[in-house]
Amino acid sequence: MISVEEFTQQADAWFAEHTPRDVPFMLPLTFMEVGTDEQFEFLRAWQNKVYTAGYLGAHWPKDYGGGGLTQAHQDAATRVMRKYNVPIMLNAIGIGWAGPLILDTGTEEEKRKYLPGILSADDIWCQGFSEPDNGSDLGNAQLKAVRATNSQGEDEYVLNGSKIWTTQGNYAKYMILLARTNFDAPNKYAGLSFFLAPMRIPGVETTKIRKLTGEFGFTQTFFTDAHIPADTLMGEEGDGWKVAMRTLEYERGARGGQAGGYTMSQTDPLEVLGLAKRAIRNGKPALEDPVMRDRMVQHIIDAQAMMANRERAKISPLVSEKPFALPLLSKLQFTEYARETGELALDLEGAQAGYYVGEENSREDGYWQRSYLNAFSATIGGGTSQIQRNIVGEHVLGLPKSK
Amino acid sequence: MTRHLARIALTEMQAELRDQAMRFCADKSPISRVRALIQDEHGFDLAVWTEMAELGWMGIAIPEAQGGLGLELADLVPVAEAMGKHLMSSPFLSTNLAAQAILTGGTDAQKAEWLSKLASGTIATVALFEPSGAWDLDAVEGKTKTFAMDLGAAEIVITTVRHEGETRLALIPRKRIEARRETIIDETKRSYAFDVPRFDDSDLMPADLTVATLERIELVANLLQAAELSGAAAACVDYTVDYLKTRKQFGKLIGAYQALKHPTVDAFLDAENARSLLYAAATHCEKQGDGEIAVRMANAKAEGALSYAADRSIQFHGGFGFTYDCDAQLYRRKAMFAASQFGDAAFHRARLAELLL
Ligand SMILES: Cc1cc2nc3c(=O)[nH]c(=O)nc-3n(C[C@H](O)[C@H](O)[C@H](O)COP(=O)(O)OP(=O)(O)OC[C@H]3O[C@@H](n4cnc5c(N)ncnc54)[C@H](O)[C@@H]3O)c2cc1C
Numbered sequence: 001m002i003s004v005e006e007f008t009q010q011a012d013a014w015f016a017e018h019t020p021r022d023v024p025f026m027l028p029l030t031f032m033e034v035g036t037d038e039q040f041e042f043l044r045a046w047q048n049k050v051y052t053a054g055y056l057g058a059h060w061p062k063d064y065g066g067g068g069l070t071q072a073h074q075d076a077a078t079r080v081m082r083k084y085n086v087p088i089m090l091n092a093i094g095i096g097w098a099g100p101l102i103l104d105t106g107t108e109e110e111k112r113k114y115l116p117g118i119l120s121a122d123d124i125w126c127q128g129f130s131e132p133d134n135g136s137d138l139g140n141a142q143l144k145a146v147r148a149t150n151s152q153g154e155d156e157y158v159l160n161g162s163k164i165w166t167t168q169g170n171y172a173k174y175m176i177l178l179a180r181t182n183f184d185a186p187n188k189y190a191g192l193s194f195f196l197a198p199m200r201i202p203g204v205e206t207t208k209i210r211k212l213t214g215e216f217g218f219t220q221t222f223f224t225d226a227h228i229p230a231d232t233l234m235g236e237e238g239d240g241w242k243v244a245m246r247t248l249e250y251e252r253g254a255r256g257g258q259a260g261g262y263t264m265s266q267t268d269p270l271e272v273l274g275l276a277k278r279a280i281r282n283g284k285p286a287l288e289d290p291v292m293r294d295r296m297v298q299h300i301i302d303a304q305a306m307m308a309n310r311e312r313a314k315i316s317p318l319v320s321e322k323p324f325a326l327p328l329l330s331k332l333q334f335t336e337y338a339r340e341t342g343e344l345a346l347d348l349e350g351a352q353a354g355y356y357v358g359e360e361n362s363r364e365d366g367y368w369q370r371s372y373l374n375a376f377s378a379t380i381g382g383g384t385s386q387i388q389r390n391i392v393g394e395h396v397l398g399l400p401k402s403k
Numbered sequence: 404m405t406r407h408l409a410r411i412a413l414t415e416m417q418a419e420l421r422d423q424a425m426r427f428c429a430d431k432s433p434i435s436r437v438r439a440l441i442q443d444e445h446g447f448d449l450a451v452w453t454e455m456a457e458l459g460w461m462g463i464a465i466p467e468a469q470g471g472l473g474l475e476l477a478d479l480v481p482v483a484e485a486m487g488k489h490l491m492s493s494p495f496l497s498t499n500l501a502a503q504a505i506l507t508g509g510t511d512a513q514k515a516e517w518l519s520k521l522a523s524g525t526i527a528t529v530a531l532f533e534p535s536g537a538w539d540l541d542a543v544e545g546k547t548k549t550f551a552m553d554l555g556a557a558e559i560v561i562t563t564v565r566h567e568g569e570t571r572l573a574l575i576p577r578k579r580i581e582a583r584r585e586t587i588i589d590e591t592k593r594s595y596a597f598d599v600p601r602f603d604d605s606d607l608m609p610a611d612l613t614v615a616t617l618e619r620i621e622l623v624a625n626l627l628q629a630a631e632l633s634g635a636a637a638a639c640v641d642y643t644v645d646y647l648k649t650r651k652q653f654g655k656l657i658g659a660y661q662a663l664k665h666p667t668v669d670a671f672l673d674a675e676n677a678r679s680l681l682y683a684a685a686t687h688c689e690k691q692g693d694g695e696i697a698v699r700m701a702n703a704k705a706e707g708a709l710s711y712a713a714d715r716s717i718q719f720h721g722g723f724g725f726t727y728d729c730d731a732q733l734y735r736r737k738a739m740f741a742a743s744q745f746g747d748a749a750f751h752r753a754r755l756a757e758l759l760l
Contacts (some may be wrong), residue, residue: 028633042575070419088733106566131441139641144593149565151642161495166417233524270404270405273404276760277760286759293753293755293756293760294749294752294756295754296760297752297753297756297759297760298752298755300405300700300755301680301700301703301704301755302676302757304405304408304409304683304700305676305679305704306676307406307409307681308409308676308679308680308682308683309675309676309679311679312679312682313677314409315411315420315682316415317414317418317421318411318413318418318678318682325671325675326675329465329671329672329675332672341560386661386665387666389661389665390661390664392668392671392672393658393664393665393667395669396671397640397644397665397667397671398644398648399644399647399648399656399658399659399667400647400648400656400658400659401656401659402659402660402661402664
């Protein structure tokens, strides 16, 4: 097996040569921001290229399309990707949630069927958890799945209902789906089941939803008597909640196995400082305004705290009192910070904050305006900041549940 | 730019010291003792202080040649943090400031006479404030000094004086001074005012070291204050959480109400941030330039964290929060007093703006 060192050198050389430069349109910073076919096709080709070169799924078994190397190899490749700040990996739900779930708990057949397409980006995955009436209260999901036998004598489930805010729903071939198989279960969680549902079948339709930025990014998915094979069920009937919680652990990085790369680019927390130094407010450099100076310093201190938290998390004597505090606080802290960054940037821009993407007089083609609006994707998606506060309050501080 | 200042290093010794100090302070400074000492003239327990000195804590940042342990400034942080966490009052900060001032800017004779004594528990302090609250060199009249912490128990004070048209630092024996106790908002601490007495040339510290010495005092004060406040912020959040888990209204524990739960989580996040910045500051405090940045960040965050945690703590205790018996006031007063000394968070941010922007 190639040494990690040598693999890293090869990766470095490869990304140095192949990282796309001067892309003529704005690239999405996160997998939730893929809004146009142009962006989608570009990123799909890019993921495929990275995979074919051996830098995605390097540690997944060869039988399932992986590189057969170790986690250390993939981690090294991912670090190189960060170094070159390459475009994101597109197939986030596949790479980060569905893939590791299938790898850990799927049958041999499922692994051979699904995993190669996840890596090559031939098969795009989406996540069907949220519903129009049930979002934060995910356990209350109501999409109905009824077991039946079809005319050929095959077991299947018939789906009726709707999922919403489905990222890349219009591009997806498969959906990890949380549905209700038992309406008489002793509690709401026990009635749920988890499926690897095909999307391109009769009875499944997606409509694009326009985001606050004016672009498209997610969909609503309607299921009308959609028949899916019974063997798409993951685990047993009634295990849905448990499986869904497991996928959230992959999502939050509490469990490993992800195919690697990154699906959200990490903007430098201090990036806004560059803007602050250039921006003009009321005809003067923004940083001559004492209020702006103070806010900028507060922002730098917060960035510094976030980075120091990450450092401290690695030093066990300094986290021993409440070991889960920093990991459980990090989503809340990071996403709110990103939102505040956008807010600060717009205040720094003075009059130019009034422009939007596409205006030639705008600063950096409306980058900060759009970033600010897009920042809410992360303070809402994946469990809202309010839900994160509940989680920290209840699981770290031991406060009573809010219900 | 400042990214490297987020790195945290913790030696095994610091980890052990932190454990030891946390246990010691928990044992010696239960809240009943904290409150009893509010009535004490000097505001601290001399027997406990003697034990701390016997543990070697007063010599931590004094070189071995001068009778100390010869460790680093960073090694004072675990002790100060533990004291803050248990609201333990003592002349630890005052004495360390004086020791560092002598180390940086004392004459050989002053070093020889005092450092080994301070390392073994003799109490000392610094007095920089003028009655106007100013303490920069130009503002010094050198007639009357205020906010001389722990002066009542100290043997020496290092203070700014006027000498031949210059502001200088002088080391003056306490017995020449008539101290008047000041009433301050943090009742666990002791502050004094005094008129600067006559002094001799031999009391003066070298003129060329005045600026460096004042900078040293400020750095150490900010670092140890950040430690004390960050320890207190963690304790204050715990104190609030305890109440939220026991007090019931409308048939349920009040901690179930998000109007209380969510701000408490925010206070907790602030306190966690303050802790991380504190350990980062301890790691970098001795670096030229970077040290000041890391330390001011830590102190600004710690002061903000304790102020918010304590402010919400008062509110979340309801009517009881308005009483003298509720500990929330102890935390709030601590934050208020700390903000008045060596600069509040906004002051530190203004300095940081000069350094960073
Ligand atoms: C960009 C984006 C992409 C997304 N992608 C996907 C996807 O691919 N698949 C998917 O399944 N879902 C996806 N989501 C949905 C996301 O998970 C939900 O929007 C989120 O969980 C909130 O649910 P909701 O929208 O129903 O809001 P609600 O749950 O109705 O919340 C409304 C408000 O009430 C607050 N609230 C709700 N319950 C509580 C409570 N108990 N305590 C305090 N406050 C509360 C919330 O914080 C929020 O502010 C995405 C969302 C966004 C924004």
